[in-house]
Amino acid sequence: xxxxxxxxxxxxxxxxxxxxxxxxxxxxxxxxxxxxxxxxxxxxxxxxxxxxxxxxxxxxxxxxxxxxxxxxxxxxxxxxxxxxxxxxxxxxxxxxxxxxxxxxxxxxxxxxxxxxxxxxxxxxxxxxxxxxxxxxxxxxxxxxxxxxxxxxxxxxxxxxxxxxxxxxxxxxxxxxxxxxxxxxxxxxxxxxxxxxxxxxxxxxxxxxxxxxxxxxxxxxxxxxxxxxxxxxxxxxxxxxxxxxxxxxxxxxxxxxxxxxxxxxxxxxxxxxxxxxxxxxxxxxxxxxxxxxxxxxxxxxxxxxxxxxxxxxxxxxxxxxxxxxxxxxxxxxxxxxxxxxxxxxxxxxxxxxxxxxxxxxx
Numbered sequence: 001x002x003x004x005x006x007x008x009x010x011x012x013x014x015x016x017x018x019x020x021x022x023x024x025x026x027x028x029x030x031x032x033x034x035x036x037x038x039x040x041x042x043x044x045x046x047x048x049x050x051x052x053x054x055x056x057x058x059x060x061x062x063x064x065x066x067x068x069x070x071x072x073x074x075x076x077x078x079x080x081x082x083x084x085x086x087x088x089x090x091x092x093x094x095x096x097x098x099x100x101x102x103x104x105x106x107x108x109x110x111x112x113x114x115x116x117x118x119x120x121x122x123x124x125x126x127x128x129x130x131x132x133x134x135x136x137x138x139x140x141x142x143x144x145x146x147x148x149x150x151x152x153x154x155x156x157x158x159x160x161x162x163x164x165x166x167x168x169x170x171x172x173x174x175x176x177x178x179x180x181x182x183x184x185x186x187x188x189x190x191x192x193x194x195x196x197x198x199x200x201x202x203x204x205x206x207x208x209x210x211x212x213x214x215x216x217x218x219x220x221x222x223x224x225x226x227x228x229x230x231x232x233x234x235x236x237x238x239x240x241x242x243x244x245x246x247x248x249x250x251x252x253x254x255x256x257x258x259x260x261x262x263x264x265x266x267x268x269x270x271x272x273x274x275x276x277x278x279x280x281x282x283x284x285x286x287x288x289x290x291x292x293x294x295x296x297x298x299x300x301x302x303x304x305x306x307x308x309x310x311x312x313x314x315x316x317x318x319x320x321x322x323x324x325x326x327x328x329x330x331x332x333x334x335x336x337x338x339x340x341x342x343x344x345x346x347x348x349x350x351x352x353x354x355x356x357x358x359x360x361x
Contacts, residue, residue, distance in 0.1 A: 023048045023057065023098065028127035029340050030086040034075035037344035040089075042337075046127065053103040054134050058113060061095040061146035062334075063125045065356045066154050066183070070347055079272040079280060080120060090125030091117050091308075093132070094140055094149035095360075104134045106312075112140040114319075116153035118310055126340065128360060135312045141322035151329040151355045152322065153315060155183035156191070158264065159239070160314040162306040163191055167237035167260040171196030174233065176254055179241035180216065181207035183329050183355055184264060188239050189214050190327045191318075200231055206353075210330070228253075235259060239306070257300035266305025331355045 028046040033039055051057055069089045072081065081087055094114040097107050107113055115137030117124060123131060140149045163169045175192040179185045180201030192199045193215030200218040201211050211219035220230050227250060234256035240247050243265025251261050267287050272280030288305060295303045321327035332354030335343040346352045 023129050026128040027337075028088050029090075029337065031073060031089055032086040034073065034078060034082070036074070037341040037348065039073065040341050040344060041086075042340070046088075048129050049123070049131065051099060051101040051131065053101040055101045056097055056104055056107055056113070056132050056134055056137050057099040058093055058095045058115075058130045058132060058137065059098040060093050060125060060128055060130050060360050062093075062150035062360065063090045063130075063337075063358050064092040064151045064154070064331075065343060065347055065358065066091055068119060068154075069124075070344060073344065075273070077120075077269050077273065079269070079277050081122070084122050087122050088124040088126050090127075090130070091119065091121070091154040092150050092152070093117075093125040093130045094146040095130070097137075098129060101134075106134055107137060107139070112142075112146075113137045114140040114146075114149040114153055115315060116157055116308070116310075119308055126337070126358065133310065136310045136315075138312065138315050138319055141319050143323055143325070144328075147331055147334055147357045147359060148328065149322075150357055151183065151331050152187070152318065152327065154308055155329060156187040156318045156327065157311060157314055158184045158306065158308040159188035159191055160311060160318065161309050162239050162262045162304075163188060163195070163237065164314065165309070165311070166262055166304050166306060167239075169195055169197055169237055172198075173236040174198045174200070176231070176235040176238045176251065177201040177216075177241070178238065178247045178251055179203065180211050180219065181353075182241050185239070185241040186211075186214065186329060187327070188241075189216050190321065194321055194326050200235070202227060238262065240264070252295065252299055252301065255299065255301045258302075260302045260304065261295065262304045262306045264306055266307065268305065329355055331357050333357075334359050336361065 025045045027044050030041050097111045115132050175197045177185045177188045181203040189199050199216045201216050202220045202222040205221045208219045220227050235254050237260045238251035240251045240263045243263040268284040271284040292303045295301050333352050334357045337358045
């Protein structure tokens, strides 16, 4: 599906004032070809598709940059996205409801909302008007600004999928988060602590105090401490946000029998990119099955790849934790959407380690 660009900006057309005010065109950041930040193009008149009955049109106020955005920009997922170029990047959004589809009941026009798109969405959130399904948005926490809220949904829902959807954590369990300094890892720590779990994490030295303040019982500096000697006991679940062979071996070694090892670095997309969809997806399925059988037989544990999935119940729980002051992701820097190239370049060069948010005027 291509995203056509019109030569003129059409005005708002009111079909039904209470339900559906459709914006025909708007400004958006397009990616016409894979590559560096210079490939991102701001276009003033990008067509906004008509809303489906279950969709919500969100007037964007802030969107965050996720690692998936920069990876997609250089070609990650090309087996799916290349034939659909130009695409719009962006998963997270915080803003106001501008219009709703005919069957939408949970949000109304003018409401402040936040949410996140599925990883495979072609029309992302780097646009003045983002389109999400009703299951992908909920009320924005009143305690958070749009900038703060936009940093949360995609990362927190990824962590929610791992801990609640896959491992099904319960109060009193021990959880190990490998790489707690990133947005997903930090979300996982807060979710596990809120569930009554004991949390240990590995992170950089600059993040140790923040991990402990979030409720982690132990934060191990992976550069200066020997984790094999520092971390004690076995864990019920391990979320590995790094996903390299060394962290996989570490995570597996700390799991008790019956525990869950979960990694964010699944091979499905990379194998599909390398081999094509026809061969890549079956190869990824076979690879995952082989790993699962291997670890069940050798260690008695479950092995899973974790991806973000839309989950309205999870998003509502995340909102409640935000409102209770138990969930927040620090934003290191904001850029106006007009400086999206500079923002991506700063992330590529690791000038900014933490969360970056794009603001809309």
